Amino acid sequence: MKKITFLMLLSINFMFAQTATVDVSELSNVASVDILANFGGSFDFFPATDAGSNVWTFDFSPSGDVTNEYKWRVTFDDTTTQEEDLVPKVAGKGLDNDVAVGQDFNTNYFSFCNRVMTIGGDSQSAFFNSFRIPGVVYTEVVVNAPTGNFYYMRYSENGFSTFGGPGAVDNGDGTHTALVRPDAAFEYMWNNDNTMVEENLLDCLNDGVFINTDGANFANRIHAAGVANNDIFNECPTLGVDDYQLDVLIAFPNPTSDLWSLNSPRIMNTIQVFDVLGKQVMSLSPNSTNVNVDASTLRSGLYFARINTAAGTQSLRLVKK
Numbered sequence: 001m002k003k004i005t006f007l008m009l010l011s012i013n014f015m016f017a018q019t020a021t022v023d024v025s026e027l028s029n030v031a032s033v034d035i036l037a038n039f040g041g042s043f044d045f046f047p048a049t050d051a052g053s054n055v056w057t058f059d060f061s062p063s064g065d066v067t068n069e070y071k072w073r074v075t076f077d078d079t080t081t082q083e084e085d086l087v088p089k090v091a092g093k094g095l096d097n098d099v100a101v102g103q104d105f106n107t108n109y110f111s112f113c114n115r116v117m118t119i120g121g122d123s124q125s126a127f128f129n130s131f132r133i134p135g136v137v138y139t140e141v142v143v144n145a146p147t148g149n150f151y152y153m154r155y156s157e158n159g160f161s162t163f164g165g166p167g168a169v170d171n172g173d174g175t176h177t178a179l180v181r182p183d184a185a186f187e188y189m190w191n192n193d194n195t196m197v198e199e200n201l202l203d204c205l206n207d208g209v210f211i212n213t214d215g216a217n218f219a220n221r222i223h224a225a226g227v228a229n230n231d232i233f234n235e236c237p238t239l240g241v242d243d244y245q246l247d248v249l250i251a252f253p254n255p256t257s258d259l260w261s262l263n264s265p266r267i268m269n270t271i272q273v274f275d276v277l278g279k280q281v282m283s284l285s286p287n288s289t290n291v292n293v294d295a296s297t298l299r300s301g302l303y304f305a306r307i308n309t310a311a312g313t314q315s316l317r318l319v320k321k
Contacts (some may be wrong), residue, residue, distance in 0.1 A: 092163030155188035204236035226278030255319035
C-alpha cells in the first residue's frame, strides 16, 4: 500500500508540475536568478534553475499552495542584484499595458505588481521585468512626433480610461513605438504626456477603416488586429488616389481592380497581405525588386501588405476597387 501511495503522489506531482520561465537574454553578465515567492503565505527568495540559452526556470508544484505570487530577481557577476518592478509596465501609460492583458498578476497599479502562478493552470514564460512572452510577435503602433516627449494611447480596451493605455518608446528619430497584442483590435487616440495635448481628429473623414468619428463629439483612430499602424500625431490618416508610398516602397496603381505593382530598391524577400481584420489572404516569396500582386480574386476594400527586405519589414496600405 505504501508503494501505491508513493506512486500516486509522484503521478499527482507530475500532472500538476507548474513551471515558470524567465528569459534574461536582454541583460548582460547574469550570474544567477531567483524568485521572490509567497510560499506558505510569506515571501522569500528561492533559487531558479539554469536551463541554458539565457533561460531560467522554477517549478512551483512542491509549494503546496493553490496559487503563488512571485517576481524574478537577477544577480550579476559583480554580485549586484536587480528585482523586477512591474508596476510601471502595466499601469496606465505603461509599455506593457496592453501586452499584459489576459496574463495572471496581482497589482494595485501604484505600489506593487506580482506575477501569479496557479497550480493546474498554464505554465508561464516572460522576459525579465516585462510581460512580453518570448516567441510572440507583437504588433507595432507607431506615431511620428517630436522626440523628447512621451506619447501614450487612450483606447477602447479600457474604456478610454484617463489613466491611459499603452505607452510608446521614443526611438530618438521622430518616431515612437507602442506594442500591442497581435489579436487586439481597438479604437484609440494619441496623447502627449509632456504637454497634456490629446489629438483632435474631428475634421478627419469617417471612413470606418482608419477613423471612426461623428464629426462633433468623438474621433478615434481604428486599429485592426495584427496590422501595424504608422500615424502622424494630430494629423488625419491619408491615402493617395494613384499610389501610396512608405519610405521607398511604392504600390501602383492603388486603388486597383486587378494588379498592384510593387517596386522597391531592395529585394523583397516575402510579402504578406492581410485584410482589415488581420486575416492573411496572400503570401508571396518573390525575391525580386519588382512584383505584381494579383488582387483580382480579392473582395473590394482595404488591405495591408507586410514586405520584408534586408533593411527590415515595412507595411503598405492597399485598396482593391
